Amino acid sequence: MAAPDPETRATATTRAKDKSPWNWLLFVPILVPLIPALFNADSPRILGFPRFYWLQLAYILLGVATTTLVYQMTKKRGDR
């Protein structure tokens, strides 16, 4: 390859911004809500909600926490 001109060098940094080991974390909220063995039960109930319902609603927090974490951790690597 020829000597990198300014544009490809810029590309390399953008790409580094996109590739990050933190991204693997995104698989957690994709896989966990798809395992019925974890949530398909009545007990324990919380506030009258069977586990099936409160646990799946709690997975929303898991999803939010994970995407926020990945966003914050990958953002700092670049300049914006």
Next chain:
Amino acid sequence: MWRDHLTEIIIFTALFLLVSGMGFVAARWRAPKDMAHLDEWGLGGRNFGGWITWFLVGGDLYTAYTFVAVPALVFGAGAMGFFAVPYTIVIYPLVFLVLCRLWSVSHRHGFVTPADFVRSRFDSPVLALVVAITGIVATMPYIALQLVGIEAVLKTMGVTGESTLARHLPIIIAFAILAAYTYQSGLRAPALIAFVKDTLIYIVILVAVIWLPYKLGGWGSIFDAADAKFQASPNPNDGILLNANNQLQYVTLAFGSALALFLYPHSLTGVLASRNRDVIKRNMSALPAYSLLLGLIALLGFMAISAGVKPLPGATEGSVDNNTVVPVLFDQQFPDWFAGVAYAAIGIGALVPAAIMSIAAANLFTRNIYKEYLRRDATPAQEAQVSKVTSLLVKVGALACIVFLDPQFSIDLQLIGGVIILQTLPAVALGLYTRWFHRGALIAGWAVGMALGMWMLYQVSSPTRKHFGGSAFPLEKFGFDTKMTIYVGFVTVLVNLAVAALLTLALRAAKVQDGGDGTTPDDYFADEGDPRVTPGERRDADVAPEPVA
């Protein structure tokens, strides 16, 4: 009778007129110098920030039909209907990185539709046409279903009549107003209205999930009442928990629906209208707030059971319309004025997605059929004009589906729509990551997936219908000795991928010519400020571009 619901009707009408006014004014909101460009009319100037995108995409994905149909499903079948929650959880991490790539490549090349991307990536107008037609066919019944949402509300308010015309006059008027302001304001109209719609929905649902359990004796007794109903019913697949036979269906339906959601052209329209990659990533963290809302709305189905709600009769003799359970629940349990606000929330909730969907379908027609096959040298102004007119036609078509055909037809088509839109996954979603697939193989994979999907859906029966009875395919029809069911879309997309992969190898071995690739690797990482992002004469062109070294 409608006279008993006068307060509800007045509040519904007042709020409806308010947002209609907003729809017309929206043309002047963040106004461009020149509206006669598809980027302006169809993508709101490609310049929406975090908040607008959140309301717009949220208002787009979580439609009136969802708010009516999901609790109806929970009312009828229990736990199975709750699939909407895992579905809307896994979607965001799933597309977190994918959509950023699509945003970048679309902004560099000025793509307006997913088919635009496919055309350039695989150098294949045919594949782009296939993707465009699939998108239009999948979107049309979805628009029609928004009308089902409004009709459920109107029916509960007693606004109905004997003749076909009298029964449908209110939604014809509503759609005419919607069509007029969408024509004028484009994507800006739903973006502005979405603020009102979502604010109303959040208020209504928060009040409902606090007040109703208090009135009905607490969450525990609500779930117990639902459990008692499902225990007594003869259907083995309902209940407040899943059983051994429908767990696979639950998981594959949630996952398959998540894969499908961002392949729908209208979801991508909202994403492409955002200002930069940051806006998309932040929204992937913030949009699950709507999933929480949807989960609570789903539970309204159980509250309706506990409150002893009887759904109103359906279109045919002896049937019931489960879609009316939520409106009836509000009518029974709340004062008239509050029920009116709730109905308005559902009614306006139908307008936002219907507008975005018709814009998305119109953009597909304009960019991938009109410009590709009918008029190659169309100017941006002509493109915008064609899109505006097409968006009208699309709405008339959706309206005709509801007025002249059994609404069940639209529901069936919507079911099919989810399966067929999934068949564009290899070209659109995987295409963002790899150019490995041969374009011919992708077309073949799509065709096989479509045919298999139709056959499988045709085989599915339900207690009331012989064919097209749902999307849960019994595995015993494949010869397995089991009562388990699986989501049709999930199977077909796997088969589609297998065909595309094998044929790619075969076509390469046979040295059949493949197309080129109109994109470069760094197109997929470009962000706002990139000198090559959004080329052409644009209103933000007066902002000094970043210096190129």
